[in-house]
Amino acid sequence: MLAVHNATFSYGNKMVFSDINFKAKEGDFYCVLGPNGCGKTTLLKCLAGILSLNKGIIYLEGVALNSLDRNAVARLVGYVMQEQDTVFPFSVRQMVAVGRAPYIGTFASPSEKDMIIVDEMIEKIGIGELSDKKYTELSGGERQLVLIARVLVQQPKILLMDEPASHLDFKNQEKVMRLVKKLTQSGITVIMTTHFPNHAFAYADKVALIYNGEILADGDTKSVMTEKNLSIAYEMPITIYSVQGENNREYNFCVSS
């Protein structure tokens, strides 16, 4: 589905990340963790085709990303940026409709069929009552849901999310994370950066831990999210606790000790 080989990126002389390798398969929930400035966002932008790697190749379904045109990439890969800060007060419906862009010709605008897809997605995400509201006047949580609806009408197979929970309150964080988890269960591959290791514990199948522009560890959540790895990555002692919840479900979480 998605394979990254020896990915290296630098702004001028400043190396952002080097020799990154990883693979994600259909329906994977892949969390990318790491401290501020470790290159997580830049990596996502490269995966979305917004930035180009200096070295290395990204394969989407076996095809090199840089051999595809933008529209083709956008039909495969959706990207939800951390803050969509448009200055125009588009309505939610207009905003979500923009997600159909890769399927709409240069001289065309969304057809009735496109708008049906848009309206259905708005209902499915549960923001039907916001449909005619102005995007710019919504709360952070509502905006995030609008952006998720927008990226889903793009019908991507791979969904890249840049810290979708970072501006949300506790309830909205859980709402968004559960929604994303559900998407992976429907077969979409999600690559998500996050500042909250506990989100990785709760939701991720796989984790890549980035430190100083290199992958410190990656693989199954449990094997990567060890006290030792986390302590190195965040440069402070971290302890992981495990508790038994309802139905014998195990909950892991970490705190700085």
Added chain:
Amino acid sequence: MKKKQTLILLLICFSSIFISLFVGSYRASPGEVVDLLWTKLTFGDLSRFSVLLQTAILDVRLPRIAVVFLVGMTLSASGVVFQATFQNPLVSDHVLGVSNGAAFGAALALLLGLEMIVVQAFAFIFGIIAVLITWGISKSYNRSSNLTLVLSGIITGGFFSALVSFIKSVADPLDKMPAIVFWLMGSFARVSKSDLLFSIIFMGIPLFFIFLVRWRINVLAMGEEDAKALGMDTGRFRFVLIILCTTATACAVSLSGVVGWVGLVIPHVARILIGPDHKVLIPTSLALGGSYLLLMDDLAKSIITSEISIGILTSLIGAPFFAYLLRKGTGWK
């Protein structure tokens, strides 16, 4: 766009055009004008009308209406496009230096005592040269972005406006300087039938393409990175939009001189009225821009016996009106 909205816009366009048919220094009764136009449209015999009337209406008034309407559409549509492209409510058709460049071209030609047609050509060419210089400056920076493009436009504009001042200061104060000053203030008095083809090619065609790609401007308005993630080749699309707007604006300025505020006021009015969706915002701006400038031109023709410069009117009326609008909300975040 809803049917009702389309109808209202068409009504505004037709009534402003209709009113303009009767405004001008040649005094013709409305009945005569309508009769003449009807006869012309139905290929009837025109010989019963005086030659003076025919010239006044068919050769002067009608072409002027067409050119004014095209210029109004150009200035307001360019305003909308530039505001979306740069995500900045303060930019308008002048942002990349096209007006200053055109002003310099015209002033230079007037200083050299060249024919009016050459003055127009100079204005058109220098308008485009100015934007090319702006583009070149912004490309020379390491990281070119919307901001560097706007800054480059300010640099180029400032440079050309200094050149215009220089030309004014060396021009003959009795003869050439007034001509330059009057040209710069903006007027449609010099427009003639022969400008029609030039207007349609360099304003009509770019406007048609802007109209065609209007929904895509929504995608660009999401911002550079977001638009790329949505599959848009932002560099190319922005470049094409800038070429279309620059060509049309350079043509507009070369015909009318510098008519300020239209590219700022009309897009904001349209956005407040109909919202930011460019699918409807572009047609609305085209209709309102054309009609507004036409009515301003009627005012310019009729307020005092000799014609007042339309650039003065659009600024005198546009600026306070803009201030009033901002009280009602900006149409922006």
